[in-house]
Amino acid sequence: MSFTLLSLFRRADYQSEASQFIGQLKTDKPTLEAEQRAGRALLWDKAVDRSAWSDYRAGEVEQKPYVYQTDAQ
Numbered sequence: 001m002s003f004t005l006l007s008l009f010r011r012a013d014y015q016s017e018a019s020q021f022i023g024q025l026k027t028d029k030p031t032l033e034a035e036q037r038a039g040r041a042l043l044w045d046k047a048v049d050r051s052a053w054s055d056y057r058a059g060e061v062e063q064k065p066y067v068y069q070t071d072a073q
Helices: 005-009 017-028 032-043 050-058
Strands: none
Touching: 017 032
């Protein structure tokens, strides 16, 4: 009988409760990942108008290192 160090500590086919829950959820609702991608597209996957962003950045006012400092000497 031959043992390696890793085989002594390996739990055969262990899955945490969270992994089991997610696996069961994906089995019960196979469209879940596609719905998640569609939801993500609504909020995050947007086209960026680079000319508008360059205008926004050009209009920024530089902030002083200490915001409460007055201009009085």
